[in-house]
Amino acid sequence: MNFYNPFLFAQNDTDNVDVNLFRLINNSRGEFGDAIAPYVVHSVIPASVIVPGGLILSGRINKNYYDENTGILTGLSFITSTGITLALKNIIKRDRPFTVLKDFKITERDRFATDKYSFPSGHTASSFSLATSLTLRYNDKPFIIAGSFLYASVVSIGRIYQGVHYPSDVLAGMVVGAGSAALIYSLRKEIITAKNNLFREYDYPDKNGEINQTLILGSFIVSDLINRFLLENNSGMSVSVNSTGYYSGFSVIKSF
Numbered sequence: 001m002n003f004y005n006p007f008l009f010a011q012n013d014t015d016n017v018d019v020n021l022f023r024l025i026n027n028s029r030g031e032f033g034d035a036i037a038p039y040v041v042h043s044v045i046p047a048s049v050i051v052p053g054g055l056i057l058s059g060r061i062n063k064n065y066y067d068e069n070t071g072i073l074t075g076l077s078f079i080t081s082t083g084i085t086l087a088l089k090n091i092i093k094r095d096r097p098f099t100v101l102k103d104f105k106i107t108e109r110d111r112f113a114t115d116k117y118s119f120p121s122g123h124t125a126s127s128f129s130l131a132t133s134l135t136l137r138y139n140d141k142p143f144i145i146a147g148s149f150l151y152a153s154v155v156s157i158g159r160i161y162q163g164v165h166y167p168s169d170v171l172a173g174m175v176v177g178a179g180s181a182a183l184i185y186s187l188r189k190e191i192i193t194a195k196n197n198l199f200r201e202y203d204y205p206d207k208n209g210e211i212n213q214t215l216i217l218g219s220f221i222v223s224d225l226i227n228r229f230l231l232e233n234n235s236g237m238s239v240s241v242n243s244t245g246y247y248s249g250f251s252v253i254k255s256f
Helices: 006-012 017-026 031-041 044-061 065-092 108-112 122-137 142-161 167-186 188-198 213-232
Strands: none
Touching: 017 142, 017 167, 031 142, 044 065, 044 122, 044 213, 065 122, 065 167, 065 188, 122 142, 122 167, 142 167, 142 213, 167 188
């Protein structure tokens, strides 16, 4: 007996909201967006290492244990969201939009810099895990909150813009990322206590003190710069280009 899979609807119904919104965003591709999207979107992995790593290192050096603990919680949130995302991808097995739709815009690098399955968006989950973790820990720092969620939003929309995710993939990624951060945050006392016991640091208070907001926001910028360097030193495949610079169909004919 064949069961209805609600996650396959975007592959079979070209008139649904998910596909129409995908086309609206994806078909808006232009030189300005193409100059920004790849560097911001693919900086998620460096950011997921640099942000928590920087907080742990800075907190340890400055004896700011709240920042150190925040780095640990943020890192665990990223690991949790990544695990959930990979599990859902392999359970649901939703194909990428560029493998089932026609009349889309995508580049060689965007297509080959992805795994096989689409739901949920791993980049979105990671970016919202970071943003939510930082917001929960620094809820009195509006610049950190605004900056981190702006970054997460650009990453999320960028995945649709690049043609590799449906809007519903991105929405699910937001839920997974924010939910993972909320879960880890709810267990913060147990996690911090276990960490302190492990290193025999029993009198290290988890109190929110002075935080260098430039450190956190600067970490996102550094991640973008690192990603830009990596992309510019990996030009990808050499291919021909049509008059618009894109191909509408199943093949991909341009790289950044």
